[in-house]
Amino acid sequence: MRERVRLIIESRRFQQAIIGVILINAATLGVETSPSAVARYGDLLHFVDHCALYVFVVELLAKVYVYRLRFLLDPWNVFDTFIITISFLPTASGLSVLRAVRVLRTLRLISVVPSLRRVVSALLNAVPGMASIVLLLGLVLYVAAVMGTKLYGTAAPDYFGDLPKSLFSLFQVMTGDAWSDIARPLMETHSSAWLYFVVFVLICTFVVLNLFIAVVVNAMEEENREERRDEQAVPSDEQAVLSEVAALREEIQSLRQLLADRVPS
Amino acid sequence: MRERVRLIIESRRFQQAIIGVILINAATLGVETSPSAVARYGDLLHFVDHCALYVFVVELLAKVYVYRLRFLLDPWNVFDTFIITISFLPTASGLSVLRAVRVLRTLRLISVVPSLRRVVSALLNAVPGMASIVLLLGLVLYVAAVMGTKLYGTAAPDYFGDLPKSLFSLFQVMTGDAWSDIARPLMETHSSAWLYFVVFVLICTFVVLNLFIAVVVNAMEEENREERRDEQAVPSDEQAVLSEVAALREEIQSLRQLLADRVPS
């Protein structure tokens, strides 16, 4: 029985059916954002939504039944469980945030479609190599935010009124969006504010540039390592030379034997 | 007859003439955007435009006559046919959109100039390698748009009023253009909106960064593969060693023969 369930949930048909349910559910969640559509087809949309949710629950339970504890070893299963658990909250409380969060269910597409799964795994693999630089960027952001709040907190309360506001403003500056709109008005009262912004922009650009390079070099290195592994697997010309030389040595050995046998000492 | 037409349309002169017609047509289409120029030289411009169009039609028909069914095997021919077919629509209906679309004819330059053709082919070859990441980006955009519409639809109807508006706003945020102009007013009513935007900006930046890296690494890999093919084609030093060793072995063989002949066993 357990084996038969395993064969079913691991079959390609089953997975395609799940992908279909996710896509239909994604569409209904999208249509639900239109009040006029909800007014007309609201009941149908909710019905489809509930059906999809129960399909996902049944799928998860089947997986738990088949894989038992190994179920938790696959992080994608944990991801699916988390997303479906979230989906059960809104029906209880009805908060708009929780209702909005239901659409995260569409992200299950990542765990079901293999190519998306690979891409996301690759993205997550790149994270550890970036950790130090991200930490450095966070440190620079924090120090600049504390300085900004102290220096410009009273002059530009909208942008530097308190620490969270400063952090948001500096994040905005870091993405290069409209930083002059923040800097120019400040420079009218604090003429040296240009130094603060120019230094911050330069440091951020430089660190982000290097973050980028670290990731590229990492990817290249990975690539190179794989290539070299390939090269070592294939018997190379050099190994051919080696075996030729070994054969040569045997030849000479037999020649010496011949000499020893025929020429009397 | 057919062979002679083939020689003509494949001659360099003919292709240069076609390039000339495309450039002249591009110029007249550009001049046509000025109402004062149309008022004065309108008839001339239309005459040149029609001539160019008929030249293109004759060229296409000649190609169909020469290549027959093989005509459809070259995607650039399909591209040319499509662009010229579009050009015939406006004269019939006269809609401004269709009239504007006539300028696409200038894109025929891509199919005629070999270097442009190569560049566009290279660009299109890069597309399959990006498919998964673009799909992921689309998924993130869709999920974020549905969430944005539900959460901020009433607070910022201009930006998040319905799903298409949200998609456009998030595309704008993704390109990094004036995203703070969308986020800051929202944050006055929804104080936690910063989380939505910061997370979206970070995810998009990260995914786009990796999209970029995927393309670079792909291009490098391609490069490396070609190089290695080159290396294998050229007879290397190693192969010289191999043939030297083989010669050595023959030498030893003949030496052993000599010994066997001269020294009595």
Add this chain to the structure above:
Amino acid sequence: MRERVRLIIESRRFQQAIIGVILINAATLGVETSPSAVARYGDLLHFVDHCALYVFVVELLAKVYVYRLRFLLDPWNVFDTFIITISFLPTASGLSVLRAVRVLRTLRLISVVPSLRRVVSALLNAVPGMASIVLLLGLVLYVAAVMGTKLYGTAAPDYFGDLPKSLFSLFQVMTGDAWSDIARPLMETHSSAWLYFVVFVLICTFVVLNLFIAVVVNAMEEENREERRDEQAVPSDEQAVLSEVAALREEIQSLRQLLADRVPS
């Protein structure tokens, strides 16, 4: 005694304690930006701040005691000393700038956490390779600023009123932020201003692009050099061939000896 102090300050425990003090101090400096928190816990915050400062001073003195003159050879020690010396200024003068500067103390995290230290060292190592391009960028910026001031100084006094203003405006254009907001109003009075901006944007983009490439290629080269060093360190197949051939030669030598001994001349 000196040896015992050295063992203490080089122990992992001690370093973790220092990291702890820096983090606590960073938190209090952050909390200090909130006037309400200062009103309530001001004394406590100042007390913690002073304690942290004295811990840092004692740490530095201990290092001076242990390493003597070698203390100055490590640039990170100079960095730490500089940051802590700055922290002593505000208590004397009380200027808001100097008070804001105290948060730079948090940057000590870089000199204490090894991974951050490595990242910053790597960043600084990339600087010399960029020097020429940065110099070129500076030259372009200066020339464009002088031209901008002379051409548009009276038409747009806010952006090009004097040399520093022009430099700041062009830095803004270079980061790609809202450059059309500067260019469009100017183009109403100076219709050829578009040329100035388009040329400047194109040159900057091109030079920055190449700055970027220089850094990437540098990083790759470095990578390659290390790889090749690795390859040379490991005894390769080729060296095996060489020693095989040497053994072969000895074999032949002994064979000739045998021949000389046994066959009378």
Add this chain to the structure above:
Amino acid sequence: MRERVRLIIESRRFQQAIIGVILINAATLGVETSPSAVARYGDLLHFVDHCALYVFVVELLAKVYVYRLRFLLDPWNVFDTFIITISFLPTASGLSVLRAVRVLRTLRLISVVPSLRRVVSALLNAVPGMASIVLLLGLVLYVAAVMGTKLYGTAAPDYFGDLPKSLFSLFQVMTGDAWSDIARPLMETHSSAWLYFVVFVLICTFVVLNLFIAVVVNAMEEENREERRDEQAVPSDEQAVLSEVAALREEIQSLRQLLADRVPS
């Protein structure tokens, strides 16, 4: 006499003196942008400016005297001559544009400082490899500008009123600056304008991305080619193997000779 002049103008001292004159001249040109400084030190500034100009003229004449026709073979000499010729125009006509253009003289720093010269040469070398993609980008820009003028010329006369305005607006969109400020008002009257902008942004981003990659891959290839040249120049292990094998062959030959001599046939 000619030889002595050559030695002087090629000496390091002379070149450092010229760099000094350029820097002093750059400073006076910068100071000249301030009306108050001109009012006070105007005569001095003009005197220094004229002196510098005459120094440059004398330097150029000396070079012409020394190198004769070869003078024109070095493009940097042509560049210098061009820049200095420009400087003579303003004193005659007095137009503000020509006065502003005098600061281009500072760019002579590029032709005098070797490291800047190398960087600019490298930048210019990258240009041919980008030609096709830049041409493609220009084609896309032109086609989009003609379409934009026809479609939105009446709805947004400021941005798409005529072909030059459209080209400038699309260049702005291409740099990613405030494109939503152009698109959003248009979308109120032309609801399908989003398609025009999104497609244009996507194509430009994609083509620019590939332009970038082409340059990186080019730089890498160049790098690799140089490396391989280095590898071939250095006598490798493989060549050692080859000569070892050749020695071995001689050894065997002499052994055969010995055998032929001593052992009677």
